[in-house]
Amino acid sequence: MTTSLDRVVTTLGHREPDRVPVFLLTTMHGAKTLGLSIRDYFARAEHVTEGQLRLLARYRGDCLYPFFHASLEVEAFGGETMFIDDGPPNAGEPVVRDPSAIDTLEPPRVADCPGLARVLTTIAALKARVGDTVPIVGVVISPFSLPVMQMGFEAYLDLLYNDPDRVARLMAVNHAFCVEWANAQLTAGATGICYFDPVSSITCVPRARYLETGQPVAKRTLARIAGPTATHLASGRAAGIVGDLADTGTAVIGVSCHEDPAALKAEAAGRVALLGNLNGVAMRTWSPTEAEAEVKRVIAAAGSGGGFILSDTHGEIPWQVPDEVLLAIRDAVDRWGCYPLDWVDGDRGPEPAS
Amino acid sequence: MVELKTELFDALASVDRLRAETAFDRALAEAPPLTVIETLIVPVLADLGEAWQEGRIALSQIYIGARVCEEMVARALPTPDRGQDGAPCGAIVVLCDYHMLGKRIVGSILRASGVALRDYGRMEVDALVDRVVADRLDILLISTLMLPAALKVREVRDGLARRGHRPRIAVGGAPFRFDPTLWQAVGADAMGETAADAIPIVQRWTESPR
Numbered sequence A: 001m002t003t004s005l006d007r008v009v010t011t012l013g014h015r016e017p018d019r020v021p022v023f024l025l026t027t028m029h030g031a032k033t034l035g036l037s038i039r040d041y042f043a044r045a046e047h048v049t050e051g052q053l054r055l056l057a058r059y060r061g062d063c064l065y066p067f068f069h070a071s072l073e074v075e076a077f078g079g080e081t082m083f084i085d086d087g088p089p090n091a092g093e094p095v096v097r098d099p100s101a102i103d104t105l106e107p108p109r110v111a112d113c114p115g116l117a118r119v120l121t122t123i124a125a126l127k128a129r130v131g132d133t134v135p136i137v138g139v140v141i142s143p144f145s146l147p148v149m150q151m152g153f154e155a156y157l158d159l160l161y162n163d164p165d166r167v168a169r170l171m172a173v174n175h176a177f178c179v180e181w182a183n184a185q186l187t188a189g190a191t192g193i194c195y196f197d198p199v200s201s202i203t204c205v206p207r208a209r210y211l212e213t214g215q216p217v218a219k220r221t222l223a224r225i226a227g228p229t230a231t232h233l234a235s236g237r238a239a240g241i242v243g244d245l246a247d248t249g250t251a252v253i254g255v256s257c258h259e260d261p262a263a264l265k266a267e268a269a270g271r272v273a274l275l276g277n278l279n280g281v282a283m284r285t286w287s288p289t290e291a292e293a294e295v296k297r298v299i300a301a302a303g304s305g306g307g308f309i310l311s312d313t314h315g316e317i318p319w320q321v322p323d324e325v326l327l328a329i330r331d332a333v334d335r336w337g338c339y340p341l342d343w344v345d346g347d348r349g350p351e352p353a354s
Numbered sequence B: 001m002v003e004l005k006t007e008l009f010d011a012l013a014s015v016d017r018l019r020a021e022t023a024f025d026r027a028l029a030e031a032p033p034l035t036v037i038e039t040l041i042v043p044v045l046a047d048l049g050e051a052w053q054e055g056r057i058a059l060s061q062i063y064i065g066a067r068v069c070e071e072m073v074a075r076a077l078p079t080p081d082r083g084q085d086g087a088p089c090g091a092i093v094v095l096c097d098y099h100m101l102g103k104r105i106v107g108s109i110l111r112a113s114g115v116a117l118r119d120y121g122r123m124e125v126d127a128l129v130d131r132v133v134a135d136r137l138d139i140l141l142i143s144t145l146m147l148p149a150a151l152k153v154r155e156v157r158d159g160l161a162r163r164g165h166r167p168r169i170a171v172g173g174a175p176f177r178f179d180p181t182l183w184q185a186v187g188a189d190a191m192g193e194t195a196a197d198a199i200p201i202v203q204r205w206t207e208s209p210r
């Protein structure tokens, strides 16, 4: 029998597996399955382990996703996480309150941060349960995107345009941390690492600046991560930089629902696979029929020939998305995602939704 | 002006402050500040917003562009407030979130177009309702980045209604861009896809107060 891992490996090799792999990237939904608050859920590795296994059984996705929340990485730098009852935790006050603090900033050690340790425990427990059948996707925030949480977006943009020396120093610190954190997850049992780098998307910085900043940082960092990597733009756009992203050595790009997957797939030209691009925010009000239509549309646009994993556009399904929608998405993959995709006519799917 | 518009757009998109100022000064040599704002700054900011929506320019360019325009206008027109007595009273706020960049950009763009609004910073629902009532606000601009915060606009609208107030509410920020039906669902009166959309919305509401 084809395992989820086989399916994913085949599609990443730009060949067609038995069906389109589907990554339903649910994190907070684990709290619902355990009847816990989001805060309590993320407080213990056992909760997230159990939650992920239940979500896997219920939604029959092709990966486990032991991602807690982005702000854990800021906790490592001395920051805090703020919880709410109905959505993802967010980072609190910036830890870099003044650019001069960058001059003495040191990379934290993974072992010193209890939050990161919980993630590693979760990954190891999941690995013990699924072995090599289901890919376990670890997550890091890229050294280039992390500063938005470390210092605030406005201060970071000012730094990017005005203080190249401090940018370089901050990148060196974040690079050291990111590499250690990614490799710790791989050692614990993660199959690959999803490198979240939305600041590199053309939504956030122009290509020319990306080539001077986000891209060299990604090249250096991905080269030292000892496993396969996917680059997620968290729904930021990629048109015009797909080849540049492939040049960083990444195997997958997470793409925006504001772009046409067929056009991006053409731009990828078999060098990098695509992950996406169902609109998570809009998903919360979809009917099962709409969910099916969206799945069909994306598979028609990007599924043929492999090199494609169906997922949401952001890398996390919002708390508000109901169970029925997730089940409808998964059922639609069984209906429309089995290879060969004989029902797809021509080389283009329908127009992208906004 | 057409040629200056292209020049200013290109200068801002390439984050060339000096070139932007030269274009602005050339315009000022031909027309009074208010005319320059209306015929040069406002349309260029709108073009930048549209270009961002289409994926032709990036947020960093919008942010720097908005700031440069804000500073140039402040230099040419030290008190941009055109509001006379009886003009609608407006404010901008970040609701529940801790993400301030959207409000920062909208604020800069409005100041660059000669509109003055109060800055409420970031607020929770109840405190915001109290303040809007106390200030007898006519126009409220709300920026959010996280979906739960965007959904809270409904509580603001309902809280104000319970107190007998119905200011016009315009919303913006990522969740509203990803779900184009969300602004109506939470009871807002308008939504801006990009920061520059705040200009026509506020102008429209200023010209036809309720």
Ligand code: B12
Pocket: A068, A069, A070, A071, A087, A088, A089, A090, A091, A092, A141, A145, A146, A148, A149, A153, A196, A197, A198, A199, A203, A204, A233, A234, A235, A236, A237, A280, A281, A313, A314, A316, A318, B049, B052, B059, B062, B099, B101, B102, B103, B105, B106, B141, B142, B143, B144, B145, B146, B147, B148, B170, B171, B172, B173, B174, B175, B177, B178, B191, B192, B193, B194, B195, B196, B197, B198
């Ligand atoms: C870069 C990015 C990141 C970076 C930095 C995030 C940050 N700012 O802290 C990183 C990788 C760290 C990140 C992490 C997370 N992210 Co994020 N991220 C993004 C991305 C790509 C851009 C966000 C951003 O800051 N934009 C800048 C602001 C200014 O843009 P904007 O809100 O659209 O505002 C513009 C217009 O809308 C308008 N506007 C704004 N306000 C107003 C108001 C009015 C009145 C008007 C007229 C106009 C207007 O003006 C602006 C300029 O034109 C978006 C997706 C996207 N494509 O936009 C997701 C996004 C914001 N992230 C999201 C989430 C959930 C998260 C996390 C919570 C994930 C997690 N579980 O950890 C964390 C939270 C991080 C934290 N701070 O704790 C979601 C939020 C929606 C939701 N699902 O709830 C988004 C929208 C992705 C998605 N499609 O779902 N993220």
